[in-house]
Amino acid sequence: xxxxxxxxxxxxxxxxxxxxxxxxxxxxxxxxxxxxxxxxxxxxxxxxxxxxxxxxxxxxxxxxxxxxxxxxxxxxxxxxxxxxxxxxxxxxxxxxxxxxxxxxxxxxxxxxxxxxxxxxxxxxxxxxxxxxxxxxxxxxxxxxxxxxxxxxxxxxxxxxxxxxxxxxxxxxxxxxxxxxxxxxxxxxxxxxxxxxxxxxxxxxxxxxxxxxxxxxxxxxxxxxxxxxxxxxxxxxxxxxxxxxxxxxxxxxxxxxxxxxxxxxxxxxxxxxxxxxxxxxxxxxxxxxxxxxxxxxxxxxxxxxxxxxxxxxxxxxxxxxxxxxxxxxxxxxxxxxxxxxxxxxxxxxxxxxxxxxxxxx
Amino acid sequence: xxxxxxxxxxxxxxxxxxxxxxxxxxxxxxxxxxxxxxxxxxxxxxxxxxxxxxxxxxxxxxxxxxxxxxxxxxxxxxxxxxxxxxxxxxxxxxxxxxxxxxxxxxxxxxxxxxxxxxxxxxxxxxxxxxxxxxxxxxxxxxxxxxxxxxxxxxxxxxxxxxxxxxxxxxxxxxxxxxxxxxxxxxxxxxxxxxxxxxxxxxxxxxxxxxxxxxxxxxxxxxxxxxxxxxxxxxxxxxxxxxxxxxxxxxxxxxxxxxxx
Amino acid sequence: xxxxxxxxxxxxxxxxxxxxxxxxxxxxxxxxxxxxxxxxxxxxxxxxxxxxxxxxxxxxxxxxxxxxxxxxxxxxxxxxxxxxxxxxxxxxxxxxxxxxxxxxxxxxxxxxxxxxxxxxxxxxxxxxxxxxxxxxxxxxxxxxxxxxxxxxxxxxxxxxxxxxxxxxxxxxxxxxxxxxxxxxxxxxxxxxxxxxxxxxxxxxxxxxxxxxxxxxxxxxxxxxxxxxxxxxxxxxxxxxxxxxxxxxxxxxxxxxxxxxxxxxxxxxxxxxxxxxxxxxxxxxxxxxxxxxxxxxxxxxx
Numbered sequence: 001x002x003x004x005x006x007x008x009x010x011x012x013x014x015x016x017x018x019x020x021x022x023x024x025x026x027x028x029x030x031x032x033x034x035x036x037x038x039x040x041x042x043x044x045x046x047x048x049x050x051x052x053x054x055x056x057x058x059x060x061x062x063x064x065x066x067x068x069x070x071x072x073x074x075x076x077x078x079x080x081x082x083x084x085x086x087x088x089x090x091x092x093x094x095x096x097x098x099x100x101x102x103x104x105x106x107x108x109x110x111x112x113x114x115x116x117x118x119x120x121x122x123x124x125x126x127x128x129x130x131x132x133x134x135x136x137x138x139x140x141x142x143x144x145x146x147x148x149x150x151x152x153x154x155x156x157x158x159x160x161x162x163x164x165x166x167x168x169x170x171x172x173x174x175x176x177x178x179x180x181x182x183x184x185x186x187x188x189x190x191x192x193x194x195x196x197x198x199x200x201x202x203x204x205x206x207x208x209x210x211x212x213x214x215x216x217x218x219x220x221x222x223x224x225x226x227x228x229x230x231x232x233x234x235x236x237x238x239x240x241x242x243x244x245x246x247x248x249x250x251x252x253x254x255x256x257x258x259x260x261x262x263x264x265x266x267x268x269x270x271x272x273x274x275x276x277x278x279x280x281x282x283x284x285x286x287x288x289x290x291x292x293x294x295x296x297x298x299x300x301x302x303x304x305x306x307x308x309x310x311x312x313x314x315x316x317x318x319x320x321x322x323x324x325x326x327x328x329x330x331x332x333x334x335x336x337x338x339x340x341x342x343x344x345x346x347x348x349x350x351x352x353x354x355x356x357x358x359x360x
Numbered sequence: 361x362x363x364x365x366x367x368x369x370x371x372x373x374x375x376x377x378x379x380x381x382x383x384x385x386x387x388x389x390x391x392x393x394x395x396x397x398x399x400x401x402x403x404x405x406x407x408x409x410x411x412x413x414x415x416x417x418x419x420x421x422x423x424x425x426x427x428x429x430x431x432x433x434x435x436x437x438x439x440x441x442x443x444x445x446x447x448x449x450x451x452x453x454x455x456x457x458x459x460x461x462x463x464x465x466x467x468x469x470x471x472x473x474x475x476x477x478x479x480x481x482x483x484x485x486x487x488x489x490x491x492x493x494x495x496x497x498x499x500x501x502x503x504x505x506x507x508x509x510x511x512x513x514x515x516x517x518x519x520x521x522x523x524x525x526x527x528x529x530x531x532x533x534x535x536x537x538x539x540x541x542x543x544x545x546x547x548x549x550x551x552x553x554x555x556x557x558x559x560x561x562x563x564x565x566x567x568x569x570x571x572x573x574x575x576x577x578x579x580x581x582x583x584x585x586x587x588x589x590x591x592x593x594x595x596x597x598x599x600x601x602x603x604x605x606x607x608x609x610x611x612x613x614x615x616x617x618x619x620x
Numbered sequence: 621x622x623x624x625x626x627x628x629x630x631x632x633x634x635x636x637x638x639x640x641x642x643x644x645x646x647x648x649x650x651x652x653x654x655x656x657x658x659x660x661x662x663x664x665x666x667x668x669x670x671x672x673x674x675x676x677x678x679x680x681x682x683x684x685x686x687x688x689x690x691x692x693x694x695x696x697x698x699x700x701x702x703x704x705x706x707x708x709x710x711x712x713x714x715x716x717x718x719x720x721x722x723x724x725x726x727x728x729x730x731x732x733x734x735x736x737x738x739x740x741x742x743x744x745x746x747x748x749x750x751x752x753x754x755x756x757x758x759x760x761x762x763x764x765x766x767x768x769x770x771x772x773x774x775x776x777x778x779x780x781x782x783x784x785x786x787x788x789x790x791x792x793x794x795x796x797x798x799x800x801x802x803x804x805x806x807x808x809x810x811x812x813x814x815x816x817x818x819x820x821x822x823x824x825x826x827x828x829x830x831x832x833x834x835x836x837x838x839x840x841x842x843x844x845x846x847x848x849x850x851x852x853x854x855x856x857x858x859x860x861x862x863x864x865x866x867x868x869x870x871x872x873x874x875x876x877x878x879x880x881x882x883x884x885x886x887x888x889x890x891x892x893x894x895x896x897x898x899x900x901x902x903x904x905x906x907x908x909x910x911x912x913x914x915x916x917x918x919x920x921x
Contacts, residue, residue, distance in 0.1 A: 137909040146860055158894070158895055276728055319732055320732035323730075328715055328726055
């Protein structure tokens with residue numbers, strides 16, 4: 001059917017993807033080491049945004065708890081890096097807190113593959129468990145959102161409170177090497193950038209596969225009318241749980257990459273404000289469009305690093321105002337705005353009629 | 361039950377909302393391939409009994425047996441739907457941001473687990489089925505439209521199309537012809553007869569003209585109870601039915617004029 | 621024994637503050653299906669209003685009158701928060717009716733701006749409000765159990781506010797209109813009730829009560845621009861637990877969370893205590909997913 005034919009519009013989109021991928025791979029040749037590291041961090045954020053879009057934009061469930069999933073991934077990687085930096089001795093903060101032996105749950109993190117597996121599995125599992133106890137009982141909408149926010153608060157207090165295991169407020173830092181390579185050297189940084197770019201593309205391809213599959217259509221159906229989907233014979237709770245877990249897993253992956261780029265993870269990174277900022281990336285880029293979510297994350301963080309250093313006060317005002325403006329006036333985000341501006345009015349109505357707002 | 365051809369059997373079903381009994385000890389037996397009309401004045405509990413059958417409302421007592429021995433009152437909505445009971449609601453409820461085609465695609469009878477929808481490929485025979493359905497409901501030109509942009513009548517048809525692709529053994533329809541033109545109403549009636557050759561249907565309807573034209577067997581409910589069951593002629597001739605519909609003093613008036 | 625009583629009392633005091641905060645939230649959520657994340661900042665505004673009242677007394681009135689500033693600061697913080705809440709409703713919230721998730725995000729933006737505004741005006745560090753001398757000391761219940769007057773006063777303040785709210789909602793004409801809108805908006809509008817006015821009035825009252833909560837919080841310790849964020853999520857948990865639509869759910873939810881929270885934190889430690897409370901709430905929702913009291917509807921979604 002028409003699904004398989006290449007319309008001019010599809011060709012433009014493909015060209016767009018190709019340009020974006022080329023830009024990603026050429027960036028190391030153009031940017032300074034500092035800028036490249038910054039970009040790498042933003043690309044990691046873009047991975048969170050993709051996952052968040054999957055659960056919010058496509059499934060209609062707003063999670064304000066993605067900072068936690070991001071943080072859990074980051075801590076898993078941080079634990080590995082910390083053990084490697086300590087070189088067989090007890091990590092410094094444990095020493096200060098009076099621990100004499102490495103806790104049992106820290107031991108396996110000496111293995112890099114184990115740390116990576118945990119960085120994905122722990123967030124995904126936590127999401128699955130929370131989803132199981134909420135979606136099954138049809139706790140949704142704002143009720144669910146508030147619970148995710150409570151999850152943030154308790155996780156942050158728990159990580160601060162258990163100083164001897166987590167490093168408390170300071171978190172985990174003082175890393176030296178990753179797999180034997182010095183973590184601060186430009187070569188390693190460049191390598192980590194490549195890895196991040198590849199993971200981002202992989203995450204994009206995965207999400208695109210998910211939303212284009214029939215699974216993705218069911219997710220949108222659940223967003224449109226959960227009960228209706230139920231009376232057709234789908235079990236929305238299972239779909240919501242899986243989508244939430246995948247989304248959390250992606251946030252965990254992003255967290256692992258973040259630690260590698262930034263060299264520190266502390267509870268403040270997963271607190272309420274960063275968690276809700278993640279939602280803003282998606283809202284600004286355009287929820288329900290993957291490319292919008294990823295671009296939103298990169299652009300907003302770029303703006304943040306440009307503004308907030310020189311005008312930290314004005315930045316918070318700006319951020320607040322942005323929330324209000326985007327939610328009230330631009331519910332479809334920048335991508336929605338772009339479509340409005342790009343397509344002439346007559347074609348636009350036709351376009352909206354035919355494809356809806358959730359392609360690309 | 362002993363009768364092999366009975367596909368759905370409601371036994372003494374009672375539903376309470378905060379002490380108010382919406383349905384009291386209702387009995388209903390539906391045979392395979394039967395087209396049954398459920399009528400009664402407002403508040404008689406017609407919609408509630410459909411809600412019980414499809415699992416939206418849990419009865420406080422009584423049983424609903426599907427294909428002989430499966431008690432579905434303990435099952436969840438999606439499990440009941442999987443067993444083969446489809447429901448069309450009073451207001452058209454389609455998925456507005458999905459295209460017409462996608463609406464039909466996900467409604468189509470298939471394995472509905474996460475795993476299989478993840479890897480589901482559009483096979484040619486599925487595409488043909490959806491296409492045939494599109495032609496039947498007259499939406500083949502609008503297959504790529506967002507369903508939210510359809511007119512009220514088109515949405516009704518889309519929902520009927522979705523239900524047919526679902527291939528349930530029992531279809532529960534709540535006022536399917538509401539808001540349809542006379543021509544569309546007739547088309548729906550003919551369609552129902554066609555469906556009833558293989559599947560069983562329960563229709564809740566207020567449009568007496570429609571009921572008279574297409575009903576073979578009618579169940580009248582009143583105040584949550586079964587009032588009368590029989591052919592349209594039997595029901596029309598019944599004094600109690602006339603009383604319920606038109607008040608005590610006008611027994612002689614023909615029930616069928618009322619559109620309640 | 622003594623310690624248990626003190627902990628129970630602390631829990632009750634915590635619960636009463638939560639109740640004051642959650643009251644406004646429950647009403648606006650029930651009435652307009654709007655989640656107001658800036659509610660915490662209205663608490664902060666109430667607290668700063670108290671701070672300003674104190675400073676004005678200090679600067680312009682004889683020292684002998686200073687002790688009475690607090691009596692005045694209660695209505696002042698109510699009025700200031702009431703006005704700002706009303707402004708917020710007419711300028712922004714009314715565009716967000718029936719879109720709870722969007723309202724949550726937009727009001728969070730407002731919260732961010734209000735916090736930054738407070739930081740610009742009053743500075744980032746916390747400021748202390750000197751409580752009146754007549755609230756120093758405590759009531760000696762038995763050996764080893766002294767209930768501080770400040771906490772007793774807060775509980776009393778909450779009871780008075782609650783009674784006033786109850787009378788307003790269940791006994792006044794305005795309250796009857798409010799309940800009518802809450803139960804059936806369209807029908808109420810058909811009967812000639814100006815739902816717009818009811819909405820903004822209710823929202824403003826909820827905000828004003830948050831202001832009183834802020835005033836009460838000045839008795840508990842220093843205040844700062846992010847004062848509200850400490851309480852807002854707990855207050856929302858009260859709404860989730862208590863359900864929407866009746867005052868009694870909010871009361872039980874608030875006292876429940878206050879007491880169990882304080883108890884858990886005493887038995888374990890502050891961080892584990894919070895985790896346990898959260899687990900209890902999730903467990904409770906398995907039993908009653910819609911909270912303690914819930915209104916039933918027959919609609920599909």
